[in-house]
Amino acid sequence: MTKAEEFEQLRSLLFAIAYRILGVVSEAEDAVQETWLRYEATETQPTSTKAFLSAVVTRISIDVLRSARVRREEYVGQWLPEPLLADPYEDPARAVELADSVSMAALLLLERLSPVERAVFVLREVFGFDFREIASAVGRSEAACRQFAVRARRHMDAGRPRFEVNRRAREELAARFFDALREGDVDGLRELLAADVQMVGDGGGKAPQLGRDVVGVESVARLLVSIFPWFARIGVELEERQVNGNPGAIFRDRENKVLTALTLDVLDGRIQKICSVINPDKLRHVGPVADAWALNREFTETRHRTNSATPETRQP
Structure with missing residues (x-):
């Protein structure tokens, strides 16, 4: 496949990662587009295109989130994530986690985490990436990522409201x-x-x-x-x-x-x-x-x- 074809196959996953980290549709779409530009400019073919692109979109999203934190602190009134009508990424094996992780309540809880904690939680708990891939994506050691994951899960579990599963x-x-x-x-x-x-x-x-x-x-x-x-x-x-x-x-x-x-x-x-x-x-x-x-x-x-x-x- 061409680079463009490989990228299009993974576009929905990349958007799903970026939206959960950022909570903003337009910023997630921009992060995905920037990921494509960086991939297009890469001369060497990565061993795993999925791991490479997921790492790139994660790093971009973390940088965007860090700058967005200041704007959100100055936001007039209650800040809510941008509404998402349809999640383009589907995985029957993780359908429950995907639906729960995109809810307004979950995204607001994620706001309490640091950008790196948020990224680690999304990659690990929602999409099931292993810690080696996560460490590469966020630029930290595997041991540090495991600690980030434990802390993030503790914060999320403490504040997560229960919702009707049916x-x-x-x-x-x-x-x-x-x-x-x-x-x-x-x-x-x-x-x-x-x-x-x-x-x-x-x-x-x-x-x-x-x-x-x-x-x-x-x-x-x-x-x-x-x-x-x-x-x-x-x-x-x-x-x-x-x-x-x-x-x-x-x-x-x-x-x-x-x-x-x-x-x-x-x-x-x-x-x-x-x-x-x-x-x-x-x-x-x-x-x-x-x-x-x-x-x-x-x-x-x-x-x-x-x-x-x-x-x-x-x-x-």
Whole structure:
């Protein structure tokens, strides 16, 4: 095979590694592209193309993550990873690990690790690389990498929330949730939300947030019914999708532009956490992005007109 053909066979794996290290789709795609440029410029053929390219994309991702840490510390509001609608890498033998490692919750936990710890954890625990390959990728000894792996696993296990493993159960609960959301059924939502449910939003200061950090079944249920039924009145539609390996949805305006991405964490028949990403910079890879500020103004005006109308003129 040509270099290009070899690279294309491994592209999905390289993106999967980079995204888990970085949590940003655009940066992961850039890391993969830079990996190709370095591979193309390499005059000698590596013994293992997979090991070589995985090491290169890992080193690039570590460097990008180190510089990104400063930006994330200065980020306006809650930082959430960029939503991923489909993981291009598939491995039936590691399907559970792959799905779990791409969830919003797992990616946020990975943020607590140092860049090298994060890379070691991803390569070892998610993709099953041996320590010799990992040592080559991160530029540390095998013994040091084993210590990094132990520390990273300890941190992840201590903070990792449990989620519903049964995919069908999660999807059925999500379908009920989105039906209640469309109907503005606050009682229906209460039945589906955990008592300590948390809702977090990421607008990055560039869009109105649905909720920075709202906790508790009553607060979250009432916030949801105060927003989404009114969205429907101004033409916003809900498209149920898998987002970061969990049930979720993409909300689009009347021109089919992306307004927000939402994902649900489910356990024991209840929704434990709702994450919404509305920062337009984090949605461009999903499709053309809606003007959230304009929609917010239309939303406010529609509510005001309806609530100010007399009983005779008020629309049902």
